[in-house]
Amino acid sequence: MKRLAAKLPIGFVDRWGPTLSWKKKIIKIIEDNFINFGFSALEQSMFEISENIGSFLAEDPDNPMSDVYSFKDGNEQITYRYDFSAGLARMYSENYLQLPSIYKRYTIGEVARREKPKKNIRLKSFTQADADIIGNVNKYQANAELCNLIADTFFKLNFKRDQFKICISNRKIIEGFINEIKITDEKQKTKVYRAIDKLDNPNIGIGGVKELLGKKRIDKSGAVTLGANLSESQIDQIINLLKFKNLKDLKSNLTNELSKEGIMETEKLQEILNYGKYSKQIQLKIQKVRGLNYYSGWLVETELNLKNFTGLSVCSGGEYRDMIGRFKGVDVPGVGISFGVSRICELIFEM
Numbered sequence: 001m002k003r004l005a006a007k008l009p010i011g012f013v014d015r016w017g018p019t020l021s022w023k024k025k026i027i028k029i030i031e032d033n034f035i036n037f038g039f040s041a042l043e044q045s046m047f048e049i050s051e052n053i054g055s056f057l058a059e060d061p062d063n064p065m066s067d068v069y070s071f072k073d074g075n076e077q078i079t080y081r082y083d084f085s086a087g088l089a090r091m092y093s094e095n096y097l098q099l100p101s102i103y104k105r106y107t108i109g110e111v112a113r114r115e116k117p118k119k120n121i122r123l124k125s126f127t128q129a130d131a132d133i134i135g136n137v138n139k140y141q142a143n144a145e146l147c148n149l150i151a152d153t154f155f156k157l158n159f160k161r162d163q164f165k166i167c168i169s170n171r172k173i174i175e176g177f178i179n180e181i182k183i184t185d186e187k188q189k190t191k192v193y194r195a196i197d198k199l200d201n202p203n204i205g206i207g208g209v210k211e212l213l214g215k216k217r218i219d220k221s222g223a224v225t226l227g228a229n230l231s232e233s234q235i236d237q238i239i240n241l242l243k244f245k246n247l248k249d250l251k252s253n254l255t256n257e258l259s260k261e262g263i264m265e266t267e268k269l270q271e272i273l274n275y276g277k278y279s280k281q282i283q284l285k286i287q288k289v290r291g292l293n294y295y296s297g298w299l300v301e302t303e304l305n306l307k308n309f310t311g312l313s314v315c316s317g318g319e320y321r322d323m324i325g326r327f328k329g330v331d332v333p334g335v336g337i338s339f340g341v342s343r344i345c346e347l348i349f350e351m
Helices: 017-036 085-098 139-156 171-180 186-197 205-213 232-241 247-253 257-273 322-328 341-350
Strands: 047-049 070-073 076-080 103-112 125-134 164-170 216-218 224-226 282-284 295-304 313-320 334-340
Touching (some): 017 139, 017 341, 047 085, 085 103, 085 125, 085 322, 085 334, 125 139, 125 341, 139 164, 139 257, 139 334, 164 171, 164 257, 171 186, 171 232, 171 257, 171 295, 205 216, 247 257, 257 282, 257 295, 313 341, 334 341
Parallel strands (some): 164 282
Antiparallel strands (some): 070 076, 125 334, 216 224, 313 334
C-alpha cells in the first residue's frame, strides 16, 4: 500500500494555537470597527458563475481566467471567489430592491487565487475583510470615511503612526495621460497600469518598470514577462510623470480633461481629510493605479514601514462603476477597501 505524504499543496496553510488565536483577535477588532463605522454583515457565496464575475486579476489578457480556480459543475462553469467585490456586484444587482439606497456592507472570509506563494506572506488561499459602500452617496465623503476607517483600524491593531501610511491616488490622472500619449489598445493599457503599480516593489523598481513598459522583463529566476511594447518616447514620458510628487506639479504639467478631473477629485478628497484626525497618515502616490481593471477613480493602498516588511501592502481598494452596470444596465457607483487579514496576522505575530 502506498504511503501518503502528509503535506498541503504549496500556498496553503493550517493554523492552530497562538497563530489562530491572534487571527481571531484581529478579525474581531476589524469586524467591531466595521460595525462602529455603520457597516452591516453579509455572508457571500464561495462560488459564483464564472461569466458573472469574470476575472480582473489575470496578467495574461489572452487567458483571463488563468489566475482563478474555475471548473465545470453540471451545465455551469463556476469560479471560487477570488475577491468579494465581484460577488458583491452580482448580489447587489440581484437583491437591490430589498437593500438600503446607500448600502454599507462588510464581508470577512477566505478567497483563493493562483498566486506565486512567498512564505506565509503571499498565499493561494487567504482571509480578507472587506467594507464597501454602494449607491449615490457623496463619493468624497465615502472615500474619506474609508481612509479614516483604515487608519482607525490599524491604530486599534496597535500599529504606531510611523509603522504605516495610507497612499491615495486617482486612476484618472494616469489614464488621462496614457490616452494623451496615444496608447489606445486596452490590453496594452492594462499592462501599462500593472507595470506602473510595481514601481514600489523593491525587486522591480524604476528599471524593472521600464522593462515592463518595453518589450519584456526577465527576473533573477529567468522568468520572462512580456511588456507593454511601448515606444522609447512613451516610456520616457510615463517615467517622467511618475517623478511628480504633489498636485501642484501635476496641475502644471497635465492639461488633458480626464487627468484634470482626477486631480480635482483628489483635491476635494484631501480637503475633507484635512478636517479629520488621521490626515497625517495619508499621502499622495500617483503610481498607485492598482492592477485590477474594475477600478475607475479614487484608489488607496496601505503600506507598512516595519523591519523586513517595508512597503508591504496590507489594505487596498478604490472606486468602481461598471461592475454593477454589467447586470443592471445602469451604472451604480461603489467604493470599497479590503484588509489582508492573513497577511496582517503573520506580521503582527512576528512583530
